[in-house]
Amino acid sequence: MAVKSLNSIRRNFSPWTDPAAKPYIQFENVTKQFGDFTAVNNLSLTIYEREFYALLGASGCGKSTLLRMLAGFDEPTSGRILLDGQDLRGVPPHKRPVNMMFQSYALFPHMTVEKNIAFGLKQEGMASADIAKRVAEMLKLVKLEQFAKRKPHQLSGGQRQRVALARSVAKRPKVLLLDEPLGALDKKLREETQFELMDLQQDLGLTFVVVTHDQEEAMTMADRIAILDKGEVMQVATPQEIYEAPGSRFVANFVGSMNLFEGEVTRRDETSADIQIGPDLLIRTVNPGNSERKAGVNYAVRPEKIRVSSKKPEETGVNSAQGEIFDIAYLGDVTNYNVKLDDGRIVKATVINSNRLAEDPLTWGDRAWISFKPDAGIVLTR
Amino acid sequence: MTQSFAPGADPATPPPAATSSGMHGFLRGLSGKLVIIVPYLWLLVFFLVPFLIVAKISLSETATAMPPYQPTFDGLTGFLSKLSSFSFDNYLWLTEDALYFKAYVSSVVIAAISTVLTLLVGYPMAYGMARAPTTIRPTLVMLVILPFWTSFLIRVYAWIGILKPEGLLNQFLLWTGVIDTPLVILNTHTAIFIGIVYSYLPFMVLPLYAALEKMDHSLVEAAQDLGCTPTGAFWKVTFPLSRPGVIAGCMLVFIPAVGEFVIPDLLGGSQTLMIGRTLWNEFFSNRDWPVASAVAVILLLLLVIPIMIFQQAQAKTQEQGR
Numbered sequence: 001m002a003v004k005s006l007n008s009i010r011r012n013f014s015p016w017t018d019p020a021a022k023p024y025i026q027f028e029n030v031t032k033q034f035g036d037f038t039a040v041n042n043l044s045l046t047i048y049e050r051e052f053y054a055l056l057g058a059s060g061c062g063k064s065t066l067l068r069m070l071a072g073f074d075e076p077t078s079g080r081i082l083l084d085g086q087d088l089r090g091v092p093p094h095k096r097p098v099n100m101m102f103q104s105y106a107l108f109p110h111m112t113v114e115k116n117i118a119f120g121l122k123q124e125g126m127a128s129a130d131i132a133k134r135v136a137e138m139l140k141l142v143k144l145e146q147f148a149k150r151k152p153h154q155l156s157g158g159q160r161q162r163v164a165l166a167r168s169v170a171k172r173p174k175v176l177l178l179d180e181p182l183g184a185l186d187k188k189l190r191e192e193t194q195f196e197l198m199d200l201q202q203d204l205g206l207t208f209v210v211v212t213h214d215q216e217e218a219m220t221m222a223d224r225i226a227i228l229d230k231g232e233v234m235q236v237a238t239p240q241e242i243y244e245a246p247g248s249r250f251v252a253n254f255v256g257s258m259n260l261f262e263g264e265v266t267r268r269d270e271t272s273a274d275i276q277i278g279p280d281l282l283i284r285t286v287n288p289g290n291s292e293r294k295a296g297v298n299y300a301v302r303p304e305k306i307r308v309s310s311k312k313p314e315e316t317g318v319n320s321a322q323g324e325i326f327d328i329a330y331l332g333d334v335t336n337y338n339v340k341l342d343d344g345r346i347v348k349a350t351v352i353n354s355n356r357l358a359e360d361p362l363t364w365g366d367r368a369w370i371s372f373k374p375d376a377g378i379v380l381t382r
Numbered sequence: 383m384t385q386s387f388a389p390g391a392d393p394a395t396p397p398p399a400a401t402s403s404g405m406h407g408f409l410r411g412l413s414g415k416l417v418i419i420v421p422y423l424w425l426l427v428f429f430l431v432p433f434l435i436v437a438k439i440s441l442s443e444t445a446t447a448m449p450p451y452q453p454t455f456d457g458l459t460g461f462l463s464k465l466s467s468f469s470f471d472n473y474l475w476l477t478e479d480a481l482y483f484k485a486y487v488s489s490v491v492i493a494a495i496s497t498v499l500t501l502l503v504g505y506p507m508a509y510g511m512a513r514a515p516t517t518i519r520p521t522l523v524m525l526v527i528l529p530f531w532t533s534f535l536i537r538v539y540a541w542i543g544i545l546k547p548e549g550l551l552n553q554f555l556l557w558t559g560v561i562d563t564p565l566v567i568l569n570t571h572t573a574i575f576i577g578i579v580y581s582y583l584p585f586m587v588l589p590l591y592a593a594l595e596k597m598d599h600s601l602v603e604a605a606q607d608l609g610c611t612p613t614g615a616f617w618k619v620t621f622p623l624s625r626p627g628v629i630a631g632c633m634l635v636f637i638p639a640v641g642e643f644v645i646p647d648l649l650g651g652s653q654t655l656m657i658g659r660t661l662w663n664e665f666f667s668n669r670d671w672p673v674a675s676a677v678a679v680i681l682l683l684l685l686v687i688p689i690m691i692f693q694q695a696q697a698k699t700q701e702q703g704r
Contacts, residue, residue: 071603092611094609094614108619109601110622123609171608
């Protein structure tokens with residue numbers, strides 16, 4: 001890939017770049033059909049041990065089905081799933097070394113917090129003294145020591161989420177599956193819990209597979225994200241790669257917001273390319289991509305990489321255009337501008353309000369210039 | 383003074399519509415009470431008053447007259463003087479003749495066995511209904527209720543045709559060669575059990591279905607995920623959570639089954655001892671209204687206790703918040 005070193009900035013962990021690393025979970029050409037509906041279509045994925053892996057997609061993209069097949073509630077129609085080299089076909093849920101945290105939490109309403117956490121350990125036949133010890137440990141881990149004797153309905157949503165988490169990690173599973181783990185929490189609690197989940201995963205050394213529709217959640221927590229659409233994998237990459245080097249227009253549009261300029265490659269060499277977008281805008285990029293195609297390519301550039309100014313940029317021949325301010329959304333930390341170029345194109349630009357008072361105030365209808373650097377965007381051919 | 387945007391903060395503005403809301407509130411309170419008063423009045427006139435009359439008759443002495451009893455209590459005038467003349471002889475009589483005790487015990491035993499059998503038949507049905515695709519569930523509920531559209535009496539009569547020695551069941555079994563002499567089912571306890579299970583099945587299935595249907599299936603999946611076999615998950619999660627339905631269903635079958643008259647009379651034959659039949663015989667054959675009334679009062683007390691247990695159990699589940 002032409003993009004320079006987009007490694008995970010979170011931690012030094014990237015077994016997927018090591019050809020010698022053994023995959024831990026493998027989906028091999030897995031297809032799942034429910035009647036006429038194909039939920040998962042000939043999908044292959046590899047997940048490594050201790051990885052925090054996110055399945056991201058809109059509802060109905062098949063991400064939950066993947067999780068349920070891994071847990072054993074559904075069997076693939078065709079293809080196979082391997083866990084640590086062992087084929088999981090025919091292994092019932094209660095015999096899989098995998099635990100799941102359900103979206104609804106699925107806490108047993110007739111049992112106390114303590115009994116809920118102890119449930120899996122009892123099934124294992126663990127001695128009651130050991131169970132008590134482990135439960136106390138788990139309660140401490142999720143900071144619910146004083147709620148041990150409560151029933152689930154006596155807890156808040158956040159507390160229930162923690163009980164569900166404690167119950168699912170109590171058995172020390174090899175893999176923890178999390179189905180929209182933070183979906184039912186409010187925004188503030190969600191942000192706090194994201195970091196707690198990451199710490200927990202690090203401390204226990206577990207492999208996490210999390211299903212989510214919330215891209216921010218996936219970006220924050222995951223080592224790698226698989227973007228799914230209609231039962232197929234669109235791209236698997238680190239959050240940074242997904243954001244800065246999306247592999248297709250679908251991924252580019254799905255994650256964050258994106259300006260896509262469709263045009264024709266007029267010049268191309270090893271290190272750069274020129275793309276003519278309409279008559280007024282010529283883009284010169286240092287990320288030419290791997291396309292040999294001339295026409296119908298897209299140049300994708302994120303709004304925050306576009307500068308908006310009333311002043312004319314120093315270099316006007318390339319990577320800049322003139323237009324007028326069409327819409328302004330002031331969000332406090334940033335201001336989003338929609339600039340209508342003279343050829344009618346709308347360009348989204350995000351300006352970070354690093355100063356309390358803007359030095360170059362722009363308002364509706366003002367003439368303005370947009371400009372960006374040669375490495376601001378990438379060329380997409382799909 | 384700081385500017386206030388809250389209109390209510392101005393002390394000069396009276397609370398809106400204070401006077402009219404008083405009258406409106408009164409009417410609403412009245413109509414709310416009326417909704418409760420009407421059924422209670424109904425119960426008072428058609429249940430409590432007749433029961434007091436029965437209780438009064440049970441304290442009277444038998445007489446060959448029309449009505450065939452001697453009143454010992456006329457209104458409030460002679461209340462204190464007559465109090466001493468209350469006769470508990472009828473109740474004593476119930477303890478002296480072993481027939482009544484046997485009839486009560488036999489009724490409770492038959493009702494209890496029938497209830498357990500109904501539960502065993504009804505639970506899988508309700509479970510199947512609750513697990514069925516949501517689109518066909520209303521149809522399944524409809525099918526359970528459907529027998530109510532035919533007279534109860536006719537349906538019980540129909541069982542005679544099935545169970546009698548030359549009936550459909552025996553003909554079928556003889557034809558298939560499973561048996562070579564007809565089974566005697568009619569006029570036995572077996573026939574009563576079949577009759578009660580058949581007649582009261584909907585009362586068992588519907589509360590069980592209600593309890594099982596609202597249960598989140600992911601609870602069962604969670605149990606399996608944590609290492610339970612499907613059977614283990616049923617006993618540790620599904621069954622405990624359906625307990626309110628089990629209790630409701632059992633009470634709805636047990637209580638009427640204790641006092642059941644038609645089924646033992648038609649299917650159980652003459653030798654069946656059940657309290658409903660004993661009551662009938664005392665009333666219509668012996669024309670001993672006071673003893674019959676005493677039997678009825680004791681039967682009622684016998685049934686009130688299970689109802690109280692039932693209500694306590696319900697209060698407990700409500701407390702659990704599920």
